[in-house]
Amino acid sequence: MNRREFFKISWGTVGLAALVSGVGVSLAAVIRFLMPSVFYEPPQSFKIGEPGDFPFGPPTFLVDEKIFVFRDREKGFAVASAVCTHLGCTVAHFSSDQRFHCPCHGSVFAADGSVQHGPAPRALDWFEVTMARDGKLLVNKDKVVPPNYRLMV
Numbered sequence: 838m839n840r841r842e843f844f845k846i847s848w849g850t851v852g853l854a855a856l857v858s859g860v861g862v863s864l865a866a867v868i869r870f871l872m873p874s875v876f877y878e879p880p881q882s883f884k885i886g887e888p889g890d891f892p893f894g895p896p897t898f899l900v901d902e903k904i905f906v907f908r909d910r911e912k913g914f915a916v917a918s919a920v921c922t923h924l925g926c927t928v929a930h931f932s933s934d935q936r937f938h939c940p941c942h943g944s945v946f947a948a949d950g951s952v953q954h955g956p957a958p959r960a961l962d963w964f965e966v967t968m969a970r971d972g973k974l975l976v977n978k979d980k981v982v983p984p985n986y987r988l989m990v
């Protein structure tokens with residue numbers, strides 16, 4: 838093999854490799870384009886358990902759902918969001934003063950979720966809670982209800 842033939846074969850191989858990699862990258866881009874860019878969120882409607890799972894008195898905090906479940910003998914069930922309306926931190930409920938406190942920037946919410954001390958711009962949300970056919974409590978975060986909404990069981 839002389840020098841000219843060597844370069845002919847080398848450049849041919851390099852060109853073929855560049856063509857294959859270019860086609861591969863283009864194909865990957867087309868496949869990525871065809872795949873939907875979906876942002877998966879947890880379901881907004883979910884069951885939280887039987888009514889008997891929740892004690893009377895202080896609310897039960899469900900960490901994964903970021904909600905407080907209140908159960909009152911006279912008033913029934915109510916579900917409040919634990920997400921601060923300022924920047925989304927998780928608020929804590931203090932039974933000592935019956936209020937919600939945000940640890941991030943100090944917002945304080947009254948027992949009904951209304952803002953008592955900013956910077957939170959609006960009240961905490963309350964979500965609809967209903968009884969499913971199987972006897973479990975069903976919370977729907979898509980349905981915001983007034984703070985006085987209750988499910989009597």
Ligand code: FES
Pocket residue numbers: 921922923924925926939940941942943944955956957
């Ligand atoms: S996130 Fe709650 S006060 Fe800022």
